[in-house]
Amino acid sequence: MPDAAKDRYKKPMYTRRQFVGIATGVGTTLALVAVSAAFGKAGAQRKTYTSQQELVEAKNAISEILSSSDPVKTAAWIVGTGDAPTSVKTEMDQQLDALTQAVAAGTGAKDPASIVVSRTRDAATQRRIWDRKYDFLRRGDGGAGTFGTITEESRGQYGDTLGAGIQWDPDNEAHRIVWSSLTPEQRQIEILQTSTAPGVSQHHSGAAADLFSTEPNDWSNNGPLAAQYTWLSRNAARYGFIQTYTASSAKDQPAVSAEPWHWAYAPVSEAILDFIRADPSTIRGQLENLWNYAPGRYTYIHENWQNYVFHVNERAHFA
Known part of the structure; x- marks a missing residue:
């Protein structure tokens, strides 16, 4: 990436950001109050945010932890080859548990534990996901069925066949x-529509979780998870x-397509971006170590990994 492009990402640390959310209605608020009461002493350390400033302060606290840690170990955690700082992991676990409990109460889900369908994945697991997609493996040969979202470019060129x-x-x-007709770069671009390369996934840190389902049709306006997405x-x-x-972040190409199931704990995910x-x-050095087993599979992401890291939604708004 040219130096000028890299400079785009060198924002000052601890900058104030807006976050995307919508004010709760009376009915939802009552449900959340009920959930908070149900937590009791066990949930005393869980946090409920009411303003952007509170989120910024939480992010700054995480950033202080990361800045006082060994940068090599922090980078290893981020790329999926190391462990999260204990206090950071505890906070992520508590907040995700608080979210799933609230989602269950607000949407009528019977089992909060079943809401999270995917969370922490190490780099080795992400490599297996990347390889099975790159190799286009059938189900019987180690594949996992359909994946991604076919790009407009591929559909325009091969629409009649697809x-x-x-x-x-x-x-x-x-x-x-x-x-089989796609170049290595085209294959990588197709995979990167809804999946990331090993070392680049937000799932490595444990900050992000996939909720309910990763099937795009389930989240359509008339899909079975439309109400859950609204909540x-x-x-x-x-x-x-x-x-x-989001649909908005996906416009800043190259980027991952909209994923309504993918939700990240912002104080940690934002602190990681600042790091x-x-x-x-x-980070680049550790990524190159991860990819050197088959460099040809990573030619495109090698030049564009920062785009996929930073072309994301970082905003929330509290009305």
């Missing part, structure tokens, strides 16, 4: 023909969580 499906399907012979949009910020990948802005070379 058919009407919005996702790639390694078990579809027509899709296999198209995939999260209105209330998740109260517990510090924001939707990282990377301040010391990208340490």
